[in-house]
Amino acid sequence: MLHIKTFTFNPFQENTYLVYDDQGEAVLIDPGCHTGQERAELEGFITSQNLKLHHLLNTHCHIDHVLGNAWAKKRFGIPLLIHKNELPVLKSVEVYAPNYGFSGYESSEADDFLEEGQVFTIGLESMKIIFVPGHAPGHLVFYHEQSGQCIAGDTLFRGSIGRTDLPGGNHTLLLAKIKSELFSLPDETIIYPGHGPETTIGYEKIYNPFVGERAIQ
Numbered sequence: 001m002l003h004i005k006t007f008t009f010n011p012f013q014e015n016t017y018l019v020y021d022d023q024g025e026a027v028l029i030d031p032g033c034h035t036g037q038e039r040a041e042l043e044g045f046i047t048s049q050n051l052k053l054h055h056l057l058n059t060h061c062h063i064d065h066v067l068g069n070a071w072a073k074k075r076f077g078i079p080l081l082i083h084k085n086e087l088p089v090l091k092s093v094e095v096y097a098p099n100y101g102f103s104g105y106e107s108s109e110a111d112d113f114l115e116e117g118q119v120f121t122i123g124l125e126s127m128k129i130i131f132v133p134g135h136a137p138g139h140l141v142f143y144h145e146q147s148g149q150c151i152a153g154d155t156l157f158r159g160s161i162g163r164t165d166l167p168g169g170n171h172t173l174l175l176a177k178i179k180s181e182l183f184s185l186p187d188e189t190i191i192y193p194g195h196g197p198e199t200t201i202g203y204e205k206i207y208n209p210f211v212g213e214r215a216i217q
C-alpha cells in the first residue's frame with residue numbers, strides 16, 4: 001500500500017508530500033518547508049512514523065517547491081532527483097529568492113535526473129514518471145497506478161491549472177499535455193496538487209474551466 005502525507009508550507013501555501021510504503025521506505029517530494037517550525041513539523045512526522053527517507057524529488061523547481069531542498073539533503077542525507085530541463089529553473093532561484101523575501105535561501109544541486117516513462121521504486125511500491133511540461137519546462141508527475149494516486153505538482157489543480165507566464169512556461173503545451181498525459185488516466189485517479197485541495201481526473205475532465213468539457217474554448 002502507498003501512503004501519502006500532505007503538509008502545506010511557506011507563504012505560497014505549497015503542498016509538500018511524503019510518500020511511503022507499508023515498511024516506511026519513503027521519498028520526500030517538493031519540500032517547501034522554510035521556517036524552523038515547518039521543518040520541525042516535517043521531521044517530527046518522519047521520526048514518529050519511523051520513515052526511512054531514500055530520495056528527494058522535485059516535480060519542478062520553482063521557489064515554493066524547493067525552499068527546503070538544501071536542508072532536506074543535508075538533514076536526511078538524500079540525493080535530489082529532477083528532470084534535467086529544470087536545471088536552469090533551480091539555478092535561477094538563487095537569483096530571485098531575495099526579491100520574494102527569502103534572503104536566507106540556500107541553493108541545492110541535483111544529484112541525478114529522472115526521465116519520462118521511467119518507473120521509480122519506493123520500497124515495495126513503484127511510481128511511473130510522467131512528463132507534463134508547460135508550467136515549467138521539466139515538470140514531472142508521479143503516478144501510482146495500483147492505488148490510482150498521482151502527485152501532480154503545478155500542472156492540474158482543483159478547478160484550475162498551473163500558471164504559464166513564468167520563464168519556460170507554455171500555455172498551449174500545458175493544455176495539450178494535461179489532456180494527453182493526465183486525462184488518459186482513469187477517472188477515479190486522485191490528484192494531489194502543488195497547491196490547494198485534492199481532486200480527481202474525472203472531476204477536472206468535466207468541470208475544469210481550462211481543460212474540462214465545460215471549458216470556454
Ligand SMILES: [Zn+2]
Pocket residue numbers: 060062135136154
Ligand atoms: Zn510552480
